[in-house]
Amino acid sequence: MSEYIEHDRERxxxxxxEKKHFTFAAPPNAMELESGAxxxxxxxxxxxxxxxxxxxxxxxxxxxxxxxxxxxxxxxTPADEKPGWWDCMVGPGKGIDTATYFVVCANVIGSCMGSTxxxxxxxxTGRAYGLDFxxxxxxxxxxxxKALIDHLGIEKLLxxxxxxIGGMQVLEWSVRYPQTVFSAIPLATTMRHSALxxxxxxxxxxxxxxxxxxxxxxxYGGEKPRLGLAVARMIAHITYLSDxxxxxxxxxxxxxxxxxxxxxxxxxxxxxxxxxxxxxxxxRFDANSFLYITKAADYFDLGKQHGDGSAVKAxxxxxxxxxVISFTSDWLYPxxxxxxxxxxxKKSGRDVSFCEIEAEWGHDAxxxxxxxxxxxxxxxxxxxHDEFAA
Amino acid sequence: MSEYIEHDRERxxxxxxEKKHFTFAAPPNAMELESGAxxxxxxxxxxxxxxxxxxxxxxxxxxxxxxxxxxxxxxxTPADEKPGWWDCMVGPGKGIDTATYFVVCANVIGSCMGSTxxxxxxxxTGRAYGLDFxxxxxxxxxxxxKALIDHLGIEKLLxxxxxxIGGMQVLEWSVRYPQTVFSAIPLATTMRHSALxxxxxxxxxxxxxxxxxxxxxxxYGGEKPRLGLAVARMIAHITYLSDxxxxxxxxxxxxxxxxxxxxxxxxxxxxxxxxxxxxxxxxRFDANSFLYITKAADYFDLGKQHGDGSAVKAxxxxxxxxxVISFTSDWLYPxxxxxxxxxxxKKSGRDVSFCEIEAEWGHDAxxxxxxxxxxxxxxxxxxxHDEFAA
Numbered sequence: 076m077s078e079y080i081e082h083d084r085e086r087x088x089x090x091x092x093e094k095k096h097f098t099f100a101a102p103p104n105a106m107e108l109e110s111g112a113x114x115x116x117x118x119x120x121x122x123x124x125x126x127x128x129x130x131x132x133x134x135x136x137x138x139x140x141x142x143x144x145x146x147x148x149x150x151x152t153p154a155d156e157k158p159g160w161w162d163c164m165v166g167p168g169k170g171i172d173t174a175t176y177f178v179v180c181a182n183v184i185g186s187c188m189g190s191t192x193x194x195x196x197x198x199x200t201g202r203a204y205g206l207d208f209x210x211x212x213x214x215x216x217x218x219x220x221k222a223l224i225d226h227l228g229i230e231k232l233l234x235x236x237x238x239x240i241g242g243m244q245v246l247e248w249s250v251r252y253p254q255t256v257f258s259a260i261p262l263a264t265t266m267r268h269s270a271l272x273x274x275x276x277x278x279x280x281x282x283x284x285x286x287x288x289x290x291x292x293x294x295y296g297g298e299k300p301r302l303g304l305a306v307a308r309m310i311a312h313i314t315y316l317s318d319x320x321x322x323x324x325x326x327x328x329x330x331x332x333x334x335x336x337x338x339x340x341x342x343x344x345x346x347x348x349x350x351x352x353x354x355x356x357x358x359r360f361d362a363n364s365f366l367y368i369t370k371a372a373d374y375f376d377l378g379k380q381h382g383d384g385s386a387v388k389a390x391x392x393x394x395x396x397x398x399v400i401s402f403t404s405d406w407l408y409p410x411x412x413x414x415x416x417x418x419x420x421k422k423s424g425r426d427v428s429f430c431e432i433e434a435e436w437g438h439d440a441x442x443x444x445x446x447x448x449x450x451x452x453x454x455x456x457x458x459x460h461d462e463f464a465a
Numbered sequence: 466m467s468e469y470i471e472h473d474r475e476r477x478x479x480x481x482x483e484k485k486h487f488t489f490a491a492p493p494n495a496m497e498l499e500s501g502a503x504x505x506x507x508x509x510x511x512x513x514x515x516x517x518x519x520x521x522x523x524x525x526x527x528x529x530x531x532x533x534x535x536x537x538x539x540x541x542t543p544a545d546e547k548p549g550w551w552d553c554m555v556g557p558g559k560g561i562d563t564a565t566y567f568v569v570c571a572n573v574i575g576s577c578m579g580s581t582x583x584x585x586x587x588x589x590t591g592r593a594y595g596l597d598f599x600x601x602x603x604x605x606x607x608x609x610x611k612a613l614i615d616h617l618g619i620e621k622l623l624x625x626x627x628x629x630i631g632g633m634q635v636l637e638w639s640v641r642y643p644q645t646v647f648s649a650i651p652l653a654t655t656m657r658h659s660a661l662x663x664x665x666x667x668x669x670x671x672x673x674x675x676x677x678x679x680x681x682x683x684x685y686g687g688e689k690p691r692l693g694l695a696v697a698r699m700i701a702h703i704t705y706l707s708d709x710x711x712x713x714x715x716x717x718x719x720x721x722x723x724x725x726x727x728x729x730x731x732x733x734x735x736x737x738x739x740x741x742x743x744x745x746x747x748x749r750f751d752a753n754s755f756l757y758i759t760k761a762a763d764y765f766d767l768g769k770q771h772g773d774g775s776a777v778k779a780x781x782x783x784x785x786x787x788x789v790i791s792f793t794s795d796w797l798y799p800x801x802x803x804x805x806x807x808x809x810x811k812k813s814g815r816d817v818s819f820c821e822i823e824a825e826w827g828h829d830a831x832x833x834x835x836x837x838x839x840x841x842x843x844x845x846x847x848x849x850h851d852e853f854a855a
Binding site: 269275284287306326342349353374 | 500502596599600657658659660661663664665667668670671672674675676677692693695696699700703706707708711712714715716717725727728729731732733735736739740743756760763764766796799
């Protein structure tokens with residue numbers, strides 16, 4: 076990784092980064108999953124930014140959401156149109172300052188961005204797994220990340236940070252590997268999905284499975300379930316926005332026309348936008364991965380998995396210092412769900428700070444550049460970095 | 466219609482009712498639509514309850530929502546499992562008391578429940594219209610209802626009442642035919658769809674149109690776009706509920722199992738429920754009608770259509786007395802949108818009462834039995850009935 080500081084696109088970035096791979100759990104030592112199934116070999120695609128300090132106490136693990144990947148910041152080539160998905164937060168002088176911290180981001184297992192998932196070759200057949208890929212959990216994703224962190228020689232992470240499904244991984248990390256997590260920042264997330272969140276995921280999955288090209292997951296090499304996946308993405312995308320943000324962004328403005336078309340074309344800008352989002356997503360994401368990762372999110376239940384049904388009992392296993400953040404207009408994981416996390420952590424005696432950020436951008440707010448979020452994360456990291464060094 | 470009072474199913478009902486039909490606008494006198502297209506002949510399926518008073522001043526027109534029909538109350542046969550869709554509100558001694566009022570409910574044009582719509586035979590071809598059916602608006606629906614009201618010999622309606630898309634029709638009625646509307650009750654509705662509401666409708670339409678069996682609307686006589694319509698219904702259904710109601714109704718309870726299946730079956734009750742809702746809906750509703758009626762709702766914009774972009778100017782055309790009602794947990798048409806209606810009516814000098822009802826059941830709250838709503842509507846009707854008679 077050649078880490079030069081570039082000033083193009085009017086911002087400082089970590090510059091050119093490289094995707095790396097780590098493979099482990101080759102049979103017969105395959106990884107045992109929470110379901111009892113076994114998976115191996117397991118490959119993790121990951122990227123690193125900055126340098127690991129000699130005392131190895133500056134490592135920050137960033138955890139991505141549903142459709143994210145290991146490419147959290149920077150560019151693969153100078154010609155890339157866009158940097159990584161959280162470039163506004165990760166880089167020199169940013170909220171997670173790569174001049175100070177060694178940042179690691181890994182693609183979750185079950186995904187399609189370089190880590191082992193349903194589109195990977197099944198060693199038993201040589202063909203893509205499809206639905207023969209075992210259902211993985213947030214816990215399984217985190218267990219795979221732990222193998223990577225061990226491989227990188229990091230005994231204890233200064234911080235694990237992530238939003239949405241990434242935030243679930245943060246919570247899981249803190250409870251599953253308490254000795255390895257000095258601090259944790261779960262953003263725009265929940266200890267368990269509400270019925271509403273499950274409902275949206277289920278309808279999105281139904282849309283994929285209703286596409287005849289899905290063919291019970293056996294579409295690799297043939298035509299993909301493009302239309303079903305596009306609708307699934309549109310459903311999910313709506314849940315990332317908010318009434319207010321959509322009003323500001325689109326309102327009832329028409330798309331390239333002065334009046335209604337009186338047919339079923341896209342009349343409104345919001346319709347064109349969603350169609351575009353759906354179509355674009357299909358180019359880069361695998362439909363089966365969408366099924367697996369949403370299922371993992373629906374299954375996630377910190378209290379059930381780690382506290383015999385009690386969130387407080389689960390949280391009492393954690394040792395990390397926490398910064399919990401929610402956003403006012405996030406209706407997928409509303410603030411009351413963040414408060415549930417905070418209350419469970421407090422009742423179990425944890426050191427926890429909480430902030431609800433005023434934001435009109437809905438669930439997606441955690442991905443959008445904002446001084447408040449940047450300052451909060453920057454300050455929290457400074458504090459725990461000092462405490463960890465002490 | 467034999468209107469006996471029955472006490473089965475533990476409630477008083479209007480009893481056995483009959484669906485009737487009224488046909489008008491046979492070519493060459495076809496109805497001119499807002500798009501400029503012409504439609505004819507037009508058949509309206511409707512039902513009536515109670516008796517029209519000699520002075521004809523007790524007629525209440527009930528307007529249904531997206532998937533509703535003319536069957537607002539009672540039973541077609543004693544063997545029917547369920548009564549009409551608003552049986553809790555319409556009947557002897559109920560909120561809209563059929564012992565006092567003459568209630569009319571008509572299926573909207575564009576639907577598939579007896580009124581002319583895309584599944585009706587196109588006189589030009591003898592086959593179902595499909596997408597050759599013209600795009601109709603809320604204004605067109607109301608214009609067709611006006612022809613029925615004229616046919617029934619009603620000069621002025623005591624009240625027009627309806628929720629959701631039915632509420633849009635209430636607003637349209639009051640502005641389009643001010644001389645014909647003495648009072649109006651728009652429930653859980655809006656003067657125009659937000660970008661969020663359009664977004665949900667568009668994604669539902671995309672789901673239908675993504676189903677290869679949809680075949681550009683030409684599926685009549687062949688296999689229907691069942692899967693696409695089922696997903697569309699599931700999307701819509703989520704928007705009718707609320708985070709709170711889904712938590713109370715389903716939470717994270719599992720369906721007929723003690724633990725996760727670790728596959729893509731329905732694990733959670735909310736998943737089974739949505740799948741059931743989707744499948745059941747396909748049996749009774751036409752996919753093209755779903756497209757047409759949602760499009761009409763998206764196009765609806767009272768200010769644009771009747772006030773050169775000004776809601777106040779549009780409302781100043783109305784003469785009716787209004788009772789506007791919203792529900793706290795309705796996130797499809799939140800209370801601020803009802804307040805927009807109230808403010809526009811007040812600014813234009815109208816007589817308007819407003820009530821926000823505390824309800825956890827989301828948008829669907831207006832369809833669910835509740836003393837508060839019943840009492841409000843009953844009292845308002847009593848008042849305007851007296852005033853109209855005076």
